[in-house]
Amino acid sequence: MTDNAVKFFVGNIIHCPAKLQTELIENGYVAVLKNQIIAVGDASTLPSQLEQLEANYKIQTIYLRKSQILIPGLIDTHIHAPQYPNAGLGYDKTLLDWLDCYTFKLERQYKDLKFAKKVFDAIVKKTLQHGTTTACYFASLFTDASLVLVDSVIEYGQRALVGKVNMTLSPFSDYVETEEESFQNTLAFVNNVLSRKVDLVQPIITPRFALSCNLEHMSELGTIAKNNNLFVQTHISENVDEVAMVYETYGMSYAEVYDKSKLLTEKTILAHGIYLSDDELQLIAARKCSISHCPGSNTCLKSGLCDVRNILNYNIKMGLGTDVSGGPSPSICAAMRSALTTSVHLSFSEENYKPLTYTDVFYLATLGGAEALGLDNKIGNFRTGKEFDALIVDVDVDDTEVDYLLPCNPMEILQKFVYCGDDRNIVSVFVGGKLVKEGNTKFT
Ligand SMILES: O=c1[nH]c(=O)c2nc[nH]c2[nH]1
Numbered sequence: 001m002t003d004n005a006v007k008f009f010v011g012n013i014i015h016c017p018a019k020l021q022t023e024l025i026e027n028g029y030v031a032v033l034k035n036q037i038i039a040v041g042d043a044s045t046l047p048s049q050l051e052q053l054e055a056n057y058k059i060q061t062i063y064l065r066k067s068q069i070l071i072p073g074l075i076d077t078h079i080h081a082p083q084y085p086n087a088g089l090g091y092d093k094t095l096l097d098w099l100d101c102y103t104f105k106l107e108r109q110y111k112d113l114k115f116a117k118k119v120f121d122a123i124v125k126k127t128l129q130h131g132t133t134t135a136c137y138f139a140s141l142f143t144d145a146s147l148v149l150v151d152s153v154i155e156y157g158q159r160a161l162v163g164k165v166n167m168t169l170s171p172f173s174d175y176v177e178t179e180e181e182s183f184q185n186t187l188a189f190v191n192n193v194l195s196r197k198v199d200l201v202q203p204i205i206t207p208r209f210a211l212s213c214n215l216e217h218m219s220e221l222g223t224i225a226k227n228n229n230l231f232v233q234t235h236i237s238e239n240v241d242e243v244a245m246v247y248e249t250y251g252m253s254y255a256e257v258y259d260k261s262k263l264l265t266e267k268t269i270l271a272h273g274i275y276l277s278d279d280e281l282q283l284i285a286a287r288k289c290s291i292s293h294c295p296g297s298n299t300c301l302k303s304g305l306c307d308v309r310n311i312l313n314y315n316i317k318m319g320l321g322t323d324v325s326g327g328p329s330p331s332i333c334a335a336m337r338s339a340l341t342t343s344v345h346l347s348f349s350e351e352n353y354k355p356l357t358y359t360d361v362f363y364l365a366t367l368g369g370a371e372a373l374g375l376d377n378k379i380g381n382f383r384t385g386k387e388f389d390a391l392i393v394d395v396d397v398d399d400t401e402v403d404y405l406l407p408c409n410p411m412e413i414l415q416k417f418v419y420c421g422d423d424r425n426i427v428s429v430f431v432g433g434k435l436v437k438e439g440n441t442k443f444t
């Protein structure tokens with residue numbers, strides 16, 4: 001497509017204009033110039049729109065088929081790129097044993113930068129294939145390998161936050177840093193990423209969790225985040241043994257440990273949060289942090305059932321995470337399904353519990369994720385002025401899970417995609433207006 005052309009996507013459009021709200025723009029359009037959405041509306045007003053623009057711009061019109069919808073790109077708020085080779089493996093253990101027996105052993109291998117490139121290219125391509133237009137990555141303990149992940153996201157055109165992992169406490173003497181190394185290496189990583197001046201990619205400060213860093217170290221990392229205006233990501237309250245060990249180590253709750261380290265700010269993304277007490281949730285809400293819900297991982301590592309409704313009631317920002325390889329699937333569509341399943345299971349044991357709906361998880365996967373990552377001024381829905389991160393979803397594609405036997409209305413198409421779809425139903429993926437995956441969409 002020509003760069004200075006205005007592209008009109010015409011058809012049925014679904015997005016979330018606000019928290020837990022879904023809007024269908026039936027027979028609508030989204031107009032895109034370069035990376036930006038310049039107009040959204042009803043397709044009946046298209047002739048006058050075109051007339052105004054035709055004098056100055058080339059016009060390209062992409063007509064969606066009846067079996068297609070245009071939706072915002074999916075957002076993965078928590079994923080470990082180096083763990084991808086272990087996806088689907090090691091679920092005979094729970095979190096702490098899983099880390100020692102499988103995860104650290106794999107993560108140690110990323111001193112080998114050729115191996116790093118192979119895995120990171122694979123995970124970036126795979127997540128884009130599944131419609132993840134933005135990913136918030138835990139990269140490697142090793143700075144050079146973390147920069148290889150930055151290379152991969154830039155090469156394939158994904159929007160991403162990438163964090164060099166920090167840990168000074170580990171069972172492996174060759175897989176750990178001193179506090180000084182961690183501080184210096186993190187600074188070097190941050191400066192390298194910032195110096196590239198790539199709009200789509202930003203560094204994020206990444207203390208692994210409260211059992212792999214001490215208070216002073218976490219405070220130092222918090223200072224790097226503050227001085228450079230960066231986001232922070234870490235894990236919280238994922239597993240009962242982990243929560244008990246944090247209390248034993250610090251003599252305070254998990255959230256208090258992070259608060260004491262000055263890590264709880266409106267730029268903090270906390271993964272899991274299954275066992276947070278009411279006091280902790282109040283603290284997290286007061287600090288305006290976000291929580292990444294990782295239902296696939298919570299099930300496979302047998303961590304527990306996270307009550308999303310309860311967390312949302314505290315007005316805490318929330319998105320979805322695949323948490324590969326705690327979770328087996330790199331797909332946020334699979335995470336939406338898993339969030340629905342978890343919520344239904346919770347409803348079996350709680351009276352009057354209203355399980356999440358397919359539109360609720362669609363919100364978490366799109367605008368919710370953008371809010372959690374502080375990117376809702378740029379992406380998450382189709383507001384004029386935002387960047388165009390979008391997917392064309394089609395439920396009538398040959399050789400997929402979905403046989404399109406009866407016509408569906410647009411909301412049913414979304415519902416079918418959430419419950420039955422996969423990457424084969426995502427025929428086009430756009431990041432910042434650029435086509436990064438092309439299926440069988442016709443461009444006219
Ligand atoms: O799901 C998880 N994955 C990890 O890699 C990790 N590290 C600490 N806590 C963790 N939880």
Ligand SMILES: [Zn+2]
Pocket residue numbers: 078080235271323326
């Ligand atoms: Zn994780």
